[in-house]
Every structure is written in C-alpha cells, then in structure tokens.
Amino acid sequence: MENGDFEKGTAWEDWGGFSYIAEGKHVYQGKRAAKLTKSEGGAGNLVSITVKEGQQFVLSGYGKTIGQSQTSILGVECIDKDGKKIPGGRAVINFSKKEYQKKEISFAAVPDTEKLLVYIYVIQAVPNGAAYFDNIVLQSVQCASDCHINNATFLSQDWFNTKQTPSDIAKYVEELAQYRIKYQFADIGMLDDKGNLDAKNYAGLANWIKYSKINAPDQRVIIILNYNKRVVTDPKGEQIPNTRFGTAEFNANINTLADQLVNKGVSANGALYKADGVHIDFESFVTDDPALLQTLKFLRSNALKTNKYFSISSPVNYATTKTWNSAYIEKVARIVNQINPMLYDQMGWGSPIDDPSSYQQFWKSEVLRYSKAIGSVGPLSEPSQLVPILPAYERRLIKDHLVVYHDPYVENVGSALAGLKSAIADGANVYGAAIFWWPTFAGHYPYLYPESYYLVDQNNWKEVWVDSQ
Numbered sequence: 460m461e462n463g464d465f466e467k468g469t470a471w472e473d474w475g476g477f478s479y480i481a482e483g484k485h486v487y488q489g490k491r492a493a494k495l496t497k498s499e500g501g502a503g504n505l506v507s508i509t510v511k512e513g514q515q516f517v518l519s520g521y522g523k524t525i526g527q528s529q530t531s532i533l534g535v536e537c538i539d540k541d542g543k544k545i546p547g548g549r550a551v552i553n554f555s556k557k558e559y560q561k562k563e564i565s566f567a568a569v570p571d572t573e574k575l576l577v578y579i580y581v582i583q584a585v586p587n588g589a590a591y592f593d594n595i596v597l598q599s600v601q602c603a604s605d606c607h608i609n610n611a612t613f614l615s616q617d618w619f620n621t622k623q624t625p626s627d628i629a630k631y632v633e634e635l636a637q638y639r640i641k642y643q644f645a646d647i648g649m650l651d652d653k654g655n656l657d658a659k660n661y662a663g664l665a666n667w668i669k670y671s672k673i674n675a676p677d678q679r680v681i682i683i684l685n686y687n688k689r690v691v692t693d694p695k696g697e698q699i700p701n702t703r704f705g706t707a708e709f710n711a712n713i714n715t716l717a718d719q720l721v722n723k724g725v726s727a728n729g730a731l732y733k734a735d736g737v738h739i740d741f742e743s744f745v746t747d748d749p750a751l752l753q754t755l756k757f758l759r760s761n762a763l764k765t766n767k768y769f770s771i772s773s774p775v776n777y778a779t780t781k782t783w784n785s786a787y788i789e790k791v792a793r794i795v796n797q798i799n800p801m802l803y804d805q806m807g808w809g810s811p812i813d814d815p816s817s818y819q820q821f822w823k824s825e826v827l828r829y830s831k832a833i834g835s836v837g838p839l840s841e842p843s844q845l846v847p848i849l850p851a852y853e854r855r856l857i858k859d860h861l862v863v864y865h866d867p868y869v870e871n872v873g874s875a876l877a878g879l880k881s882a883i884a885d886g887a888n889v890y891g892a893a894i895f896w897w898p899t900f901a902g903h904y905p906y907l908y909p910e911s912y913y914l915v916d917q918n919n920w921k922e923v924w925v926d927s928q
Contacts, residue, residue, distance in 0.1 A: 460506050460577060463520070463595040465491045476500030476581065480591075487521045487559045487593035493579060495531060495590040501580035505538070506597060510572045512609075515602050518577065519563035520595035522554035526588025530555045532580040533562070533592065537572040544576075545569050554590065565600070604926045609891030611642035611770075611799070611846055613683070615898050619647050622663040628670040634901060636675055638917070639925045641891070642768070642797075642846075643671070643680050644738050650686045652703045654712035661720070665727035668734060679735040681768055682720050684713055689751075690743040704741070705750030710757045718762035736768020738799075744774040747787040755794045759838065767839065770797035772848070775825045777805055777812055788832035792843035799893055800829055803850035803870050807862040815874040822847075822878025823885070830887040844890035849875040851900035851916045853908045867912050872900075873919040880923070892924060 461470040465479055466489050476497020486492045495501055520533045530553055537548025550566035568575075579592045612635065623631075635643065645667070648660030661682070668680050691701045703709065717737050724731030737758070741751060755771070763769045771791065774782040783791070792798060802822055805812045812818050829845055837843035849872050855865040872894070883889055894900050899908035900916055 460504065460595070460597040462504070463577075463597070464489055465493045465593060470504050471502040472504070474501045474503060474578075474580075476584070477502040477579075485591050489593070492591050492593040495579060495581045495592075496584060496588075497581065498584040499580075499582065500584070501532075501578055503576050503578040504595075506575040506577060508575070508599075510537075510568045510575065512568060512570045512572065513602075513605060514568045515565065515600045516568070516575070517563055517565050517598045517600055518550060518552070518596075519561065519598075520552070521559045521561050521593045522552070522579075522591065523557055523559045524555055524588065524590045525557055526585040528555075529585045529588035529590065530582070531590030531592075532578075532582070533595065534578050534580065535566065535597070536576040536578070537569050538574040538576050539571045540573045542574075545571055548572060559591075559593070561594075601928045602926075605639060606926060606928050607891060607924050608639045608641060609844070609846070610638075610640050610925075611644055611681075611891065611893035612640050612897040612900070613644045613848075613893070613895045614646060615896075616646040616648060616660075619645050619664045619667055620660050620662055622666045623670075625670045628667055629674045632671050632675040632678060635678060635897075638894075638920060640894075640897075641678060642770075642893075643678055644683050644770075644893070645680055645734070646683050646685065648685065650684060650713065652688060652701075652709075654686075654709035654716070656684075656716055661725065664720070664734070665725040665730075665732040668725075668732040669727055669730070672732075679768055681736045681738045681770065682717075682734045683738045683740055684716070686741045687743075689741050689745060689748075698743075700745050700748075700750070705754050710754050713754070714758055714762045717758060721766060722762060736766050736770070736796075737763060739771040739795075742772075744782045746782050747784060752787075752790060752794075755791065759794050765839070767796055767841075769795045769838075770799055770846075771795050773798050773800050773829075775800050775802050775805070775821075777810060777821050781828075785828065785832035788829060789834065789836055792833040792836050794838060795843060796838060796841070797844040797846055797890070798829065798833065800825060800845075800847045801895075802826075802847050802875060803895070804855070804865050806866060806869060807857075807864040813869065815869055815871075815877075818869050818874045819878035819881065822875050823882045826879055826882035826887050826889065827885060830882070830889065833888070842888075845888060846891045846893050847875075847879065847889070848893040848895050849879075849920075851894055851908070851913065852896045853899065853912075867908075871912070871919075872916040873923065876919060876923045880927075894920070
C-alpha cells in the first residue's frame with residue numbers, strides 16, 4: 460500500500476476535508492499525518508494488487524480524534540473489475556479516543572474482488588473537531604485453512620444411475636465439503652457412436668441435484684459426457700480417428716442432451732432440476748484434434764452459450780512431442796471455462812517416470828506448459844481456469860504385457876502436489892486441483908485401495924493443498 464504513513468503527498472484521493480499535517484503533537488511517527496475536518500469527508504487509497512477469492516488481509520493503523528463525541532473510521536472495501544463496491548466486502552475500524560491508538564481488523568477478499576480501497580472517513584464532524592490518522596498498513600497474511608477451495612472430483616456412476624436416499628446424498632456432499640470440493644464431476648455413463656445416452660444412465664440425477672443443493676448449495680453439479688471411441692482400430696490393426704465422432708448428427712445429439720440436463724432439467728417428483736454444467740471426456744486423444752474443436756465450438760454456440768461451467772479433460776505427455784501443442788491448448792481455452800489435464804497413467808513402456816521425483820518434475824513441467832498456453836484467454840470475458848487432476852486409485856497394469864502404467868507409490872496425491880506447488884512457485888496460474896477417483900480417495904473401497912494409501916492421500920490433500928498457502 461502506497462503512502463500509508465502520509466509522508467508523501469501521493470496515493471490518497473481527497474473526498475473533502477482531508478489534508479496532510481506536520482504538527483508534531485498530531486503526528487504519531489515520522490514528519491506527517493492525515494487530518495479530517497469535514498462531515499462525510501475523508502480520503503481513499505486504491506490498492507491495485509492481484510487478489511484471490513478468500514485471500515486473507517489485515518488492515519491496521521493509528522487513529523485519534525479531538526472534539527466532544529468525535530468519531531472516525533478506517534476501512535477497506537473490496538472493489539470489482541468495474542470499480543464498484545462489492546456487497547459484503549467491507550471491513551471497518553472506529554476511533555474515538557484523544558490519544559493515538561493502534562487498531563487492526565482481519566478480513567477476506569470476497570468473490571470477484573479485483574482491487575482494495577482503503578479509506579479514512581468522518582461521518583459527522585463536531586464543532587472544532589478533527590480526526591487524525593498515521594501509519595496505515597495493509598498486509599496479506601498466510602492463511603491457516605481453506606487456502607485452496609476451487610477444487611473438483613470425479614464421482615461414481617452408480618450415484619446417478621440409481622436414486623440415492625436423501626440421507627445418503629447429504630452424507631456424500633458433507634464428505635465432499637470436508638475436503639473442500641466445489642465441482643462435482645458426475646459420471647452419467649458412456650455416449651454411443653451417435654452421441655446419444657440412454658436416460659436410464661441418469662435415472663437418479665434429478666434426485667441427486669435436489670438434495671445436493673439443499674445440503675451444499677455452493678457445490679456445482681457438472682455432468683460428464685464420456686466417449687471412449689474417439690480412436691478405433693482399422694482392418695490393418697492401425698489406430699485411427701473414428702469418423703463417426705464429430706459428425707453433424709453426433710454434435711446435434713450431444714447438444715440436445717446438454718440442453719436437456721443443463722437448461723431444461725430432469726424430473727423428480729414433478730419438479731425439474733438442472734445440472735450446473737458439462738464436463739467433456741472424449742478418449743483416446745487425437746493430436747491437435749480438429750473435430751473435437753468443432754464439437755466444443757458447437758456446444759458453446761448452442762446449449763452452452765452462456766454456461767460458466769463448461770470443462771474438459773485433456774492429455775499430457777512426458778515426451779517432447781505433445782498430443783495437444785500450446786497453440787491448440789489456447790484454442791480450447793477460448794471455448795471452455797476450465798481445462799483439466801489428466802496427469803496420471805504415465806508409467807511403463809520405457810517411460811522415464813519411475814519414481815516420485817520424476818513424477819513431481821513431470822507435474823511441474825506440464826502445469827507450467829498448460830498455464831503458459833492458456834495465458835489470459837477464455838470465454839465470456841473470463842480467463843479459462845487450469846485445474847489439473849491428481850491420482851488417488853489402485854495399482855493398474857496390462858496383464859497381457861505385465862506393464863504397470865500406474866503405481867500409487869509413484870503417482871500419488873503427495874507427489875503430484877509437490878510438483879503442482881513447485882509450478883505455482885515458478886509462476887503457473889492454477890485455479891484449483893481435482894481428484895480422480897473420489898470413492899477410492901474417500902476410502903469407500905478399502906479392499907481395492909487400502910487405508911495405507913487413502914489416509915495418506917487425504918492427509919496430504921488437506922495439509923499440503925487445502926490448508927496450505
């Protein structure tokens with residue numbers, strides 16, 4: 460914060476009755492202080508810094524008043540990108556003593572905060588009264604909890620293809636809240652080659668949305684559109700792009716599905732309930748896939764034209780040659796609100812990722828690459844968000860070849876977070892993190908993923924990410 464000690468004649472905008480004074484008895488420290496003498500008068504100091512939602516600050520300063528019953532205010536307002544005050548974004552300190560007192564107040568930046576306006580103010584000036592201020596300081600503080608709250612996870616299909624009880628849904632969303640999950644990526648099954656999905660796959664979705672919103676209104680229900688035949692095998696045994704994908708029929712059908720689930724809603728007990736957005740997971744990935752880009756554009760131009768929760772799973776590579784190059788990532792970022800790189804299943808077949816250290820470095824390099832590629836571009840006048848996916852699931856291998864492509868000793872939450880935070884320290888712009896897969900992370904399948912893994916994952920997630928700066 461510039462000129463909080465009032466030693467220079469800068470930064471403070473005079474709102475009336477404001478002056479710099481050099482009277483020794485009214486200066487707490489240094490040579491100058493501020494003086495206010497007018498009703499509804501004061502001065503403001505606009506602090507242009509990068510502010511994150513939930514970021515913690517402490518505003519402190521010295522103040523005193525003269526005159527019977529004279530009071531004054533030191534305060535701060537959260538300001539949005541249009542320069543307007545945000546409701547609920549104010550914190551104030553009152554002064555009324557004739558001797559200087561130091562007071563402070565802690566506050567958190569509210570959603571949409573772009574700047575902070577520190578101000579000194581007198582509501583009513585009494586005859587011969589005045590207010591004095593000195594040594595005002597605004598400090599960002601290290602948070603002790605809820606430092607990273609914009610997180611996602613992938614939920615089990617059986618939570619949505621059958622109707623869950625209200626008590627079970629309440630239990631599940633409370634568990635999500637405990638680990639600061641904001642985005643529920645809801646698996647509703649696999650699309651067919653025409654882009655259709657049988658309604659039985661989401662028979663319990665409406666009920667889920669209803670009781671999820673009752674118990675955790677801040678969580679967002681994002682339906683996953685899965686398709687696992689983007690690449691097929693031709694008669695010669697070669698892997699080639701599936702020509703059925705991205706046709707006019709395919710795009711029209713998935714657009715109709717998205718429109719139904721997000722804009723119109725699905726029915727439960729005669730009422731309609733809408734999902735908040737759509738997550739795309741179309742695999743296997745094709746190099747800089749032009750058909751995928753057109754499908755994304757079609758959805759954005761139609762069913763998801765104004766939707767703020769349109770996201771996509773994306774490929775990563777340890778090799779120099781990338782499936783999605785930086786230019787392609789930027790094109791995707793201009794369409795979707797969030798990109799979720801799948802930073803797992805990178806072992807085997809001669810991969811250099813064979814220990815926690817190499818996995819951490821892989822995370823760091825790919826997160827930095829994605830962050831740089833996305834830059835500040837995005838749809839709806841907002842930058843696309845980078846939310847990479849962490850692994851929390853059992854060991855996996857291809858039995859025919861005895862190739863282990865995922866080992867939780869190497870690819871785990873702790874190692875991933877070490878790489879992620881290293882990337883952030885080097886300048887990566889990361890909005891949040893995602894967990895794949897929630898049932899194993901949460902300990903729902905201990906016979907598959909034992910507590911020796913999931914309890915460590917849970918501890919690392921909370922201590923290294925959620926509750927760590």
